[in-house]
Amino acid sequence: MANKISLKANDGSTVEFYDEIKAQGGVKDVYFSLDKSYVVAFYRKPINANDRERINNIVGIYRERIFDTPEGAYWKNLFAWPTKMVEWNGKTGIVMPFYDKKFFFSSGPFKGKEKEGKWFASAKLRNKFLPADQKGNWLTTLHMCIKIARAVRRLHAAGLAHSDLSYKNILVDPISGSACIIDDDSLVVPGKFPPEVIGTPDFIAPEVIGTKHLPLDDKQRKLPSIYTDRHALAVLIYMYLLNRHPLRGGKVNDISDSGHDEELSMGTKALFIENPVDRSNRVKSQQLSPAELPQGDPVKMPYTICGPYLKKLFDRAFIDGLHDPSKRPSAAEWEDALVKTTDLVQPCQNARCEAHWFVFDNTTKPKCPFCGQAYHGQLPILNFYYAPSHGKFISENYRLMVYDKQTLYKWHSNNLVSPTERISEEDKKPVGDFHFFKNQWILINRAIPDMMDISENKAISIGDYVPLTDGRQILLDRGQGGRLIVVQLVNN
DSSP states (O other): OOOEEEEEOTTSOEEEEEEEEEEEOSSEEEEEETTSSEEEEEESSOOOHHHHHHHHHHHTHHHHHHHSSTTHHHHTTTBOOOOEEEEETTEEEEEEEOOOGGGBOOSSTTTTSBOBTHHHHOHHHHHHHOOGGGSOOHHHHHHHHHHHHHHHHHHHHTTOBOSOOSTTSEEEETTTTEEEEOOGGGOBBTTTBOOSOOOOTTTSOHHHHHTTTSOTTOTTOOOOOHHHHHHHHHHHHHHHHHSSOSSOOSOOSOTTOHHHHHHHHHTTTOOOTTOSSOOTTOOOGGGSOGGGTTTTOTTTSOGGGGOHHHHHHHHIIIIISSSOGGGSOOHHHHHHHHHHHHTTEEEOSOTTOSSOEEEOOSSSSOBOTTTOOBOOSEEEEEEEEEOGGGOOOEEEEEEEEOOTTOEEEHHHHBTTOOOSTTOOTGGGSEEEEEEEOSSSEEEEESSOTTOEEGGGTEEOOTTOEEEOOTTOEEEOOOSTTBEEEEEEEEEO
């Protein structure tokens, strides 16, 4: 029978747990608290003075900078952040919150196990082992990716790098669109606390792999940083949305040495499998197993199905920035592109489609790329315009795809509002909704006091509706940052 252990943490508080190892990571043993509200993870090996100072800063000043803020409660859902440090039997430990139950499988062969990202990032693992009710859908996966990008953005804003972003260190739940970054005790403070590891295979930046043979103090040696996090983040988003690795194609760089080939393929010779100019690393579909299809074949499911905003960032991450870290998109840019992409999705009209949602591809005959179902009917597209300083309206290159019972929010009607952690409770409330009513698409004004039908020079009072006919111009908000929408109808 396990014994109860009671310790004093570095902040003077009492920490209680049972002395029974419940889980083991790469370097730590995990024990459960009495009420399972937190865990205590002890390093198996003694830590040095530098690591001790780093952990003290992570549970202290760096934690305070993120969590002792008006948005602190929001970030607690996105990080399993260490809260305290303890000593026991000559070992150093950290106290962390227990993972939310949504991050554990509720059915299938892994029932009760943690939802490591690998099960959702790999087509083979996803298709072969996961039951349908655990997969979520493509829209909730987009929401999950937003959470990851947002969390990484916050780390980087605090001057921290994770150093080991991978699907092993992020718990995900595609059902609810949630994510939680774990192993935050290995954070890097560039220039102060160096990285403990270079990362996890598949997510290590090419420049880190290409220089790992150099001594640590060599100026040419590249170590984990915010820039290498940006590479790992791009790989994660690509894998979650497309279920394949962006660099693992058919090219062999060293036929005689598999280890050296791996080092070259992920390092100095890394090449995007969908590079439009150099096609030498294309996936050889005939070598794929049935469980890897269709996602594993970029010909059948090219990265362009993710829409224009994400396609542009994938190009910067895996073409322009693959070997030039300065050109990689920031976490904030990924967050913005993902949010805008959620406004481009349409529900698939095939009830059996596993993805359930797809990005409108700006064609006159849209179809779901996941199941091939063509869209039938009238499809309204709302093109957004705004007027800087109440001047002439200009295009934002931003649009909203309409579907039945869709909701319009303040961040749609006004470009000064963003759906981030800082949004007010008032701005979270719906301001309108769309319906297909009596064979016509309409927008009902629920909360915008000055909505105008510009085409007919008519006010749209709260509770009234305006038809979404082709070419109609609707001013959503007269205030600063207010948007004008121009309706475009696609008939199929």
